[in-house]
Amino acid sequence: MAKSKLDKYMKKRRRRGSFYLIISITVAAAAILLYILSLSGILAPLSDYLYALTGTQDFMKPALNQPLSVHFIDVGCGDSILICADDRNILIDTGKYSLSGKTAGYLRKAGIDHLDLFAATHTDSDHIGDFSSIAGSVKIDKVWINKFCEKPEKVQSEDEKLFYSAVKERNIPLEKPDTGIYDMGGFTLEVLSPDVKNKDENENSLVLRLKYGDVTFLFMGDAGKKTEKQLLSQGKELDSDILKAGHHGSGGGTTKEFLSAVTPAYTVISAGEENRYLPNRDCIDRIEEADSGILRTDNNGTVIIIYDGNKLSYITEKSR
Numbered sequence: 001m002a003k004s005k006l007d008k009y010m011k012k013r014r015r016r017g018s019f020y021l022i023i024s025i026t027v028a029a030a031a032i033l034l035y036i037l038s039l040s041g042i043l044a045p046l047s048d049y050l051y052a053l054t055g056t057q058d059f060m061k062p063a064l065n066q067p068l069s070v071h072f073i074d075v076g077c078g079d080s081i082l083i084c085a086d087d088r089n090i091l092i093d094t095g096k097y098s099l100s101g102k103t104a105g106y107l108r109k110a111g112i113d114h115l116d117l118f119a120a121t122h123t124d125s126d127h128i129g130d131f132s133s134i135a136g137s138v139k140i141d142k143v144w145i146n147k148f149c150e151k152p153e154k155v156q157s158e159d160e161k162l163f164y165s166a167v168k169e170r171n172i173p174l175e176k177p178d179t180g181i182y183d184m185g186g187f188t189l190e191v192l193s194p195d196v197k198n199k200d201e202n203e204n205s206l207v208l209r210l211k212y213g214d215v216t217f218l219f220m221g222d223a224g225k226k227t228e229k230q231l232l233s234q235g236k237e238l239d240s241d242i243l244k245a246g247h248h249g250s251g252g253g254t255t256k257e258f259l260s261a262v263t264p265a266y267t268v269i270s271a272g273e274e275n276r277y278l279p280n281r282d283c284i285d286r287i288e289e290a291d292s293g294i295l296r297t298d299n300n301g302t303v304i305i306i307y308d309g310n311k312l313s314y315i316t317e318k319s320r
Contacts, residue, residue, distance in 0.1 A: 062315055068083075068215065072303040072305075077274060078096050079221070080092075080106075086187075091117075091119070094128055095127070098129075113137075115141065119143075123150070143167055146204050147178070148204040188211045194227070198227075208221075220245060220253070229257075238258075242264055248269060249280055250278055255286070260290070267287045
């Protein structure tokens with residue numbers, strides 16, 4: 001007996017369903033494998049080699065072997081800042097988890113296989129998400145986190161769990177520095193904040209000020225106007241040549257009063273094209289009114305500030 005059109009349709013539908021089931025199982029298995037590899041550290045060397053091969057970081061060559069270079073790595077709407085000062089390397093934040101190993105690949109491209117310090121301003125995914133990739137391919141002497149971060153046993157997000165697991169598995173000393181000035185050998189790194197705990201985790205960000213000779217950089221993490229107000233009221237030394245704007249240039253920070261105290265020649269905003277709300281237009285207007293130049297990773301790609309011992313200059317991956 002000839003099969004009806006309905007029989008043929010149902011058979012075709014079953015075949016299609018089986019095909020989609022196989023695809024779904026394959027995707028799920030691949031996701032689980034990637035997760036296991038990220039935990040083991042096997043994925044890190046693969047991913048950073050991939051980015052080192054495919055990334056367009058040849059523009060960084062003028063920055064290599066300079067007394068000081070500060071690299072604001074383009075990681076989209078996140079933070080990842082590499083400080084190369086004399087023979088020391090410091091990384092502040094990592095950006096989100098990246099299968100291509102963006103920050104790890106950037107470090108390899110720059111010839112860096114050792115970090116004297118990794119500082120996590122706070123434990124949001126866009127600041128520590130790629131730490132396990134980096135820890136799998138770069139030796140790290142110690143890790144700083146802000147003093148109000150949750151204890152490892154209390155964290156909820158997978159990024160935080162991976163972060164603490166990587167620190168523990170590699171026996172990296174974990175420190176919560178108090179506010180004050182830390183001698184890094186030839187230059188200093190000052191922890192300006194936090195002093196008091198805020199309900200908003202962004203306001204608990206480690207705020208760091210780098211001083212190399214007469215050159216100064218201020219890194220705000222995701223801190224906003226509440227932290228800025230606290231720093232101003234405490235009379236902290238804020239004047240800096242370069243400011244890394246807090247929270248990707250959001251409207252809730254980089255206030256007029258704060259800019260008046262910092263007087264930056266340039267303000268760097270780490271932002272991504274995927275977030276159409278950041279940087280905020282009002283924030284940009286305030287920076288321009290303060291007569292500070294603006295460098296943005298969403299427009300300029302990776303931004304590198306160079307100090308050759310006499311003057312500051314900058315190079316960018318792209319311009320727009």
